[in-house]
Amino acid sequence: MNTILKISLMSGVFLFVGCKDYLSEEPQKQQDIKTVEQLEALVDNATAFAYEASITATYSTDDTEISAELYKKNPTAFTVDNLQYYTFQTTGVENVATDGLWSGEFKKIFTANVILKNIDKVSGSEVVRRRVKADAHFIRAMSNWILVNTYCAPYSSENMDEPGLPLKKTVDYEESLKRTTLKETYDFILADIEAAKAVAEDDVDPRRLWRVSQKAIAAFMSRYYLMIGDNENSLIQSNLALQSTRAGLVDYKTIAVGKSVSYTNPSAVLNFTELNDWVASQFLYWKEFYYTRYQYTGNQWFLPSTELIALYDKANDLRYKHFMIENGGRRFSVVTPATYRYTVFSDGRYIPSGPSVAEVLLNKAEVHARKGEVNEAMAAINTLRQKRMSTYVALTASDKDDAIKKVLAERRRELPFAMRWNDIRRFSVNDYPGDDVVVKRDFFEVSATGVDVNKPVTYTLDKKRYAAPINGVELDASQGQIEQNKY
Template identity: 35%
Template sequence: MKNFKYIILLILIVNLVASCNDFLDEEPSKSTATVPDKLEHLEALLNNYGEFYSEPASELIFSTDDYGFITDLYDASTSSYSLTSLQYGTWDKEYLPNTNRPYWPREWEKIFTANLVMQNLGSVAGEDTEKKQIKAEAHFIRAYSYFQLANIYCLPYTEGNKQELGLPIKETTSFEESMERVSLEDTWKFIESDLNKALELTRSFTQVNDLNRTWRASTAAVNGFAARYYLALNDYEKAQSYAQEALNEYDFLRDYNTDMSFSNAPTQVTIFNPEPTQVSIDFPYTHDSQEADLMLAWGESYYFRALSNGSWKYWPSEELLSLYNQTYDLRFKYHMVEGYSYEQANAVDPPYNYPGYVFFHRSDILSGPSVPEMLLILAECQVRTGAYTQGIQTINQLRASRMDASAPSEIINLSAASQAEALVKVLEERRREMPFVHRWYDIRRYNNNEDSSDDVVVTRTFYPYNGSSILGAETPVNFSLEKNSRRYANPLPDTDIIASDNVLKQNTY
């Protein structure tokens, strides 16, 4: 474990630069190892968006009812699903701790970087005003990563769960700092303390060379994260206030009627039906580039983060697909790619057509705070606090940019005759707008608020499995994640527990 930690330290130090060249005039370059003794060295660490933006969180991708485990798709091609994806998708606690650890270390590396920046601020040359901005930004990064980890590896924060296991508190780069997990209550207090320090940031939401500077923190980004944080705690007044603050600063929405299109290079696939037939698969234009420029140019984000699926397979569940107006909803038109199973599962002989969700390339979906998310938070909070008519009006601002302008007005605009009806419609819109990315967080909070009408029990019917394979020849079985399941805390990697000499404790089930 110590060797692993020193490797992380070496990587971070190697990424320091002798002089800071920001992305598009600010992008950091690599150099030989150096000790951070200038403010620009710390700036270079924070400008290294490649370290920060990716969130390869299988726990978020596969675990919710947005992701479809379809027996017919598996029957058509066993490459449709990996064993690991099914383990995440059925909330396994036996095999996953020994399988891999892709996401757990990623956020700890970001926390390490934030701590490295804060630890060295006092000893580097630079203006005090800029140091204060960087310090606030480092607190933001640390709060953001702790929020991610707490929502994936700990139980939901409730009065009854306060003394359950939280996370280790890491405030320095010392490898001797304890790995013991503090209580869930102390973990959330730590996140809120960092958030409050992050809110001292005064750097406005700005552009560099016609791109929003979303790879660095801004007042809008911090307010957006604060809205997300308080929504997770079901504090609707604070969540609404921070969402409005973010929108007051920046409220651009991409109009799918004019600013969205298909790729100029559709993919050609041969299927056998039974004779060979050429099929064209249309991808959104956002599929065409794996470079960050396209994601940064999207324009709706406050902070550049992306959920990343290395398998390139976001199979939408049949339940998720049913939520879209498949005639007029342009999100369905552009992001639900018909024939995706031909290409990504090789389900061509005989052909089996199942759509895949595609946003950027095949792997990434923007997950940082954004204008659409703030509108959805604002609308939900308005509805939950009684102003349901206003909440419907807010959600229709978003729909105006997502629905086909030729649709009847009653299709474009939602309406509701009661608070309960408005809540259903707003939560469905949230799911249509941000599939896969927020659903895990949402189910956790729905099941632990004062309103039982939005409770969710996730169920699946799929093939059983063992530690080495999916048992596709056996009869499908039912899997379910009950409302109060302890499996809402994902298991920690056993390798890290062993490396800590068992100071780091595993979740109990």
């Protein structure tokens, strides 16, 4: 396989076609792009951009727990590949067969680059051209953001010269795959965001929530600035996003009962909400989104930890009642021990991860709490909780530390799995020791060939491992250009 061919593997465009076929057909496909409407159709293929297949987010945080007892009694319910992530392996993760997050996000970047290469050459409406160009910049920024917060060191002044991402700015197969610095990666993301701000649309389009708008950009920047520790700018962007008249909170009391599922030997009935049966034509339009994105797990099983479950008011919190399914492990023939399953959309495949009204309220609350503005922090939190509790009682906080504690607990209840990996990373480099997280596992020895249940091991997530290993297939395909993280 020649060099160009190997490099193009990294972009994710080789998933279903032969190498020779691709090199002969893809340039022709791009030559066939003549109108801005064709590029618009790429953006409007929403399912090509909406899903983030992060095994790291699903398995590597303290939101997830696979107890020794659970595994020992149900070993076939878990793959060795996923257990590599669960136990914070390095070479084990590098050597798994594929990494859907890396290839998936680079495929989105490739498509965005195709749009940007052709956008000023094609015929059509200037209004549409402007919007589609902004969409492409935002798609590329979002994908690079997800990648840098998975495979690179956390953002801090000390880490700016650490390895960032290989930045794919064109569709040129000869473009360098060498990793830039962390600073260069973040600068490129910001440059794409600035370019996306050219979009004319101010508010979200509820019929096309995968299109960028000024409010979607503000919501994303509320997240961006919070994650890099720029609280003042995060607050400014949060307030801008919350001016939206189209994105809004869903009152969880209005979510209807869905289908129940019955099991025998022993008997059990599992009750779900209507959301569990929603398909893409429904959940892509979730009212709370500024911009549609979902954390996806193909095995349909987010396994909430005992610690996470304990954070909920089980009598009144509708997030617990609706989504924390007791005995949910029955879906995968797990009977003993009884095991929870966190399910929101499409039988547990998807949970919201895109910028949402709920997240922006939590971002705003956290900034106020860290500034010692206790009443403002609680006001933002309680705006959310009014839509989440069957019997609402306002949260209060006695001081700054208490406010931070309660805001972060609320954040975890609202955004499990989707945001926890990013939060653990940023907590480790900020100047507030009270939010530091230690993630530990009491499990068994895990190797590439399996699990030795006769060898108990305690695993602790090391700070160097906050940068997940890059898949070996991608390293090989780059012919040594992409360097692995050092552990």
